Amino acid sequence: MEKFENEFETEEKEITVLLKDSCTGASVMDKKWLKPSVNFLASINNNTGEVVNEEGRLEWIIENDPHRKGWGYDFKQFGIYRLLVRKCFPRELAPYQSAFMNNRYLLIKILEEDVQNEKLIELQRRLSKIVEIDTPYGKFELDRSMSWFEAEIECCGYTFTVFLETDEENGEKADDAREVFLKTLNGFEEFDKKMKDYAARNLLDSANEWLESKEGEHELITEEKFIEAMEISEMTVSPDGSMTMYYSDGDMFWGHSIEISVDEDGTISDVGIAG
Incomplete structure (x- = not known):
């Protein structure tokens, strides 16, 4: 877990995201842990109000418990969420890796669901069609x-x-x-x-x-x-x-x-x- 968290900055910040999909799986880390993830299509820096139309990813860690249910968070496709996160440190990407791998965030907490942000709702309506x-x-x-x-x-x-x-x-x-x-x-x-x-x-x-x-x-x-x-x-x-x-x-x-x-x-x- 420490190795995973060291991929991200220590500063916590608030962002609002429009999700691309729901969480349907996770990668295995050292057998004991699972790393679920979910991608988003756009985000808002809650400090500046800037809308970033760039795909990114939210990641978090849960125990690899065979009796668990779900993936830690129950996200909805095209849902709009206000989150507390930590941004990843940029790294050199391999040719096969997507650019959004440098737009990853460690999810700390969901602060609000079904956020009523007009800019993201407009995009949500278009993408939901x-x-x-x-x-x-x-x-x-x-x-x-x-x-x-x-x-x-x-x-x-x-x-x-x-x-x-x-x-x-x-x-x-x-x-x-x-x-x-x-x-x-x-x-x-x-x-x-x-x-x-x-x-x-x-x-x-x-x-x-x-x-x-x-x-x-x-x-x-x-x-x-x-x-x-x-x-x-x-x-x-x-x-x-x-x-x-x-x-x-x-x-x-x-x-x-x-x-x-x-x-x-x-x-x-x-x-x-x-x-």
Whole structure:
């Protein structure tokens, strides 16, 4: 806990935040502690009244008690809260880390819930509205907490979930991902076959190794049986044209998903087991 708290300044300050999402999980610290977190979309410095339209994160520590309920605080998505916090010390971020990691706060106390601040309420109203985009496969609804549009679609006899990432972080459009999605679905039978053939060629040996670890006698998995066992479950499309495909494994890997990464030019770059 001391190591965690040393990441933050000692000065306590009041801020008011508009949350991006609710708290749904935590990272484990030294097995004994959990570090829940929740992101916010905008904040107000209560000393100056300045509105900062910059995403940030609230973090706190709770004991890793298997009998506990919740994550210490019960935050609501798009809720407005007045808080007592400590700001993090800035640090050099790795290329994969988001800028908001230098806009983190250690949460000390919730001072007020459902704060009536007109500037944040106006933003809250806009962000709470349902945003949809139409496709020939149905309507996709924006999930702001994940910055993607989501829908369950039907194609070529399959029903699966598709995620279209927004054109920019916290954006309200997914024009680029939508274009790639429609192009892919237009030739989906050929695309699906390509994914399955690649997975079968690269994971067949692993599937039979998993088979050997099961009790009893089992018939060897052939490439044909491998392909027959696969069924698409999810597809994530990025604005740059890259995609991640998830297929159910037909219990070849004991219920894990088969994950296939596709580059912007349609080249398969990786395949593995996920979940």
